[in-house]
Amino acid sequence: MARRNLRVFSTLTVVVLVADQLAKLLAVYCLTFQGGGAFLAFTASYYSHFWNFPYTRGSSVAVWEPWVKLSFTTNTGMAWGMLHGYPLLLSFVSLVLSIAIWMIWRRYGTRSLYLTIALGLVLGGAIGNMIDRFRLQVVVDFIDVLIPVVNYDFPVFNIADSCASVGTVMIAAYLLARDLRLIRRQSATRYDLTNYYL
Numbered sequence: 001m002a003r004r005n006l007r008v009f010s011t012l013t014v015v016v017l018v019a020d021q022l023a024k025l026l027a028v029y030c031l032t033f034q035g036g037g038a039f040l041a042f043t044a045s046y047y048s049h050f051w052n053f054p055y056t057r058g059s060s061v062a063v064w065e066p067w068v069k070l071s072f073t074t075n076t077g078m079a080w081g082m083l084h085g086y087p088l089l090l091s092f093v094s095l096v097l098s099i100a101i102w103m104i105w106r107r108y109g110t111r112s113l114y115l116t117i118a119l120g121l122v123l124g125g126a127i128g129n130m131i132d133r134f135r136l137q138v139v140v141d142f143i144d145v146l147i148p149v150v151n152y153d154f155p156v157f158n159i160a161d162s163c164a165s166v167g168t169v170m171i172a173a174y175l176l177a178r179d180l181r182l183i184r185r186q187s188a189t190r191y192d193l194t195n196y197y198l
Contacts, residue, residue: 002110009105009120016124020160021131027142027158031058031072053136060144067146073156074138087137094130098123118170125164 029042032055058072077084101123109115132139141156 001113005110005113005116008113009109009116009123012117012120013124013127016121016160016163017128017131020125020128020158020163023159024132024140024142027070027072028055028058028140031061031070031142050135051137053138067148069144069146070142071144071156073141074136075141075156076138087133087139091130091133094126094133098126098130101126114170114174118167118174121163121167121170125160125162125167128160129158129164 025043025046028046029039053074055072056074060069060071062069075084076087078090101119105116105119105123109119129139139158141158141161143158143162144156145154146152147154
């Protein structure tokens with residue numbers, strides 16, 4: 001089981017990372033005003049940038065009007081503007097988080113396929129955004145969602161954010177379910193002991 005979970009963990013992490021980086025490349029190519037010309041030449045130029053990202057303006061394309069759009073933007077902080085302007089600090093935070101996720105998986109995930117999938121999603125997302133921050137000092141975002149009913153324009157995000165968020169929710173659900181099982185087990189034990197002494 002441990003070997004199977006290691007394969008799942010590694011594969012999922014790599015798939016999330018590659019999908020995130022490829023989606024960001026395509027978003028910059030298709031949505032920026034500079035996007036045009038030969039794609040291979042653009043790709044070579046895109047990955048040659050280090051701490052100097054020239055693509056600052058972009059267009060917006062409706063996918064499901066008005067709820068979902070593809071809107072190019074960059075972010076030097078986290079969601080909702082937290083730690084804005086500290087990309088290197090966030091890079092090291094992402095690095096520490098990635099190491100911690102690996103250690104948590106080694107401790108708990110080898111015995112649980114569910115946790116393996118959740119932690120793989122989080123690790124792939126963390127590394128995807130960490131690469132942007134180390135290489136560009138910004139994170140490329142392009143998924144723009146307007147939440148119905150409340151009419152709230154959610155902060156623009158990317159595939160790495162999505163996968164990390166899904167993985168985090170999965171972990172929270174796992175911990176909640178585990179705690180509920182423990183509470184029920186303890187309640188049943190107390191009930192049995194009460195009946196015994198009666």
